[in-house]
Amino acid sequence: MNTVLTGITTTGTPHLGNYVGAIKPAIKRSQDEAVNSYFFLADHHALIKCWEPERVAQSTKEIAATWLALGLDTDQTFFYRQSDIPEITELTWLLTCMTAKGLMNRSHAYKAQVAENTEKGEEDPDKGITMGLFSYPVLMAADILMFNATEVPVGKDQTQHLEMARDIGARFNHHFGEHFVMPKTVVDDNVAVLPGLDGRKMSKSYNNTIPLWLPEKQLRKHIMKIKTNSLEPGEPKDPHDSFVFDIYKAFASEQQVNEMKAEFANGIAWGAAKQVLFEMINTELQEAREKYQELINNPAIIEQELKKGAAKARAYATPFLVRLKEAVGIRPIK
Numbered sequence: 621m622n623t624v625l626t627g628i629t630t631t632g633t634p635h636l637g638n639y640v641g642a643i644k645p646a647i648k649r650s651q652d653e654a655v656n657s658y659f660f661l662a663d664h665h666a667l668i669k670c671w672e673p674e675r676v677a678q679s680t681k682e683i684a685a686t687w688l689a690l691g692l693d694t695d696q697t698f699f700y701r702q703s704d705i706p707e708i709t710e711l712t713w714l715l716t717c718m719t720a721k722g723l724m725n726r727s728h729a730y731k732a733q734v735a736e737n738t739e740k741g742e743e744d745p746d747k748g749i750t751m752g753l754f755s756y757p758v759l760m761a762a763d764i765l766m767f768n769a770t771e772v773p774v775g776k777d778q779t780q781h782l783e784m785a786r787d788i789g790a791r792f793n794h795h796f797g798e799h800f801v802m803p804k805t806v807v808d809d810n811v812a813v814l815p816g817l818d819g820r821k822m823s824k825s826y827n828n829t830i831p832l833w834l835p836e837k838q839l840r841k842h843i844m845k846i847k848t849n850s851l852e853p854g855e856p857k858d859p860h861d862s863f864v865f866d867i868y869k870a871f872a873s874e875q876q877v878n879e880m881k882a883e884f885a886n887g888i889a890w891g892a893a894k895q896v897l898f899e900m901i902n903t904e905l906q907e908a909r910e911k912y913q914e915l916i917n918n919p920a921i922i923e924q925e926l927k928k929g930a931a932k933a934r935a936y937a938t939p940f941l942v943r944l945k946e947a948v949g950i951r952p953i954k
């Protein structure tokens with residue numbers, strides 16, 4: 621049995637890029653009976669980069685509602701909020717004591733901040749860097765090792781964190797016995813990386829996203845804003861040089877892709893191509909959008925789902941943590 625686990629940091633509003641690149645493939649994979657899936661809202665990770673309480677709370681609600689609205693089966697999977705599992709936080713400390721400081725010094729996220737400070741001529745290269753940012757990879761290792769995940773699907777930017785998780789887990793195993801499975805990194809190159817409105821990768825840091833749950837009219841407006849070249853209607857267009865086409869491809873069937881290629885060759889107007897794209901995305905999201913709204917209007921349902929997920933996850937985590945503590949010498953007196 622494969623155990624697939626991934627976390628979503630709760631600092632933003634879900635956008636089309638998250639949907640195509642992560643959420644949709646994850647939910648699909650979770651329907652495979654041979655897969656045990658863990659998906660969680662990484663709200664402790666959120667605190668590392670976001671000190672806006674309303675934003676963290678709102679993002680947690682939106683991301684949870686998104687996964688539920690898109691049909692995640694919470695009976696077949698583990699869907700929980702990181703902060704609801706105190707065992708993860710406790711494990712973080714056990715692992716912190718097994719983590720070489722030098723390993724953390726090499727973390728890309730930390731080094732990027734130091735480099736930025738140095739470039740700016742700051743006297744203190746660690747200016748503005750919290751211990752949260754510095755030891756971020758230890759918390760992430762605890763997320764993963766807590767449930768003995770075998771596969772962790774992540775973006776390319778996270779592969780170093782996975783190496784660190786294995787490193788930390790192996791050191792614990794070496795000192796205290798074989799408790800942890802070494803997780804594999806899964807970076808799926810087949811999954812579409814969606815361009816944003818300006819053509820760069822769709823990402824909230826570029827401010828070029830199309831939010832997933834825009835009302836219909838606004839969704840259309842956003843799609844109409846996707847950058848194109850200035851070819852006129854009637855002039856043939858190159859599908860390999862079009863963000864409209866790139867996004868279309870991520871949603872369309874093979875047949876639809878071929879039809880659109882023909883339309884491009886025939887010189888379809890950009891406005892018309894965008895209209896087709898809008899209709900396709902809108903049709904795909906319509907039903908889920910209603911469910912999403914229903915959940916947002918009934919937050920108690922979301923809370924109840926997360927509480928159920930936490931209870932399921934803790935049924936595994938609580939006895940496992942007792943064994944880990946036992947292994948390091950934290951035991952009942954006897």
Ligand code: TRP
Pocket residue numbers: 625626627628629662665759760763764772773774778
């Ligand atoms: N750090 C991940 C990100 O920013 C989110 C995350 C937290 C995560 N814990 C995890 C991903 C554990 C995979 C496994 O994308």
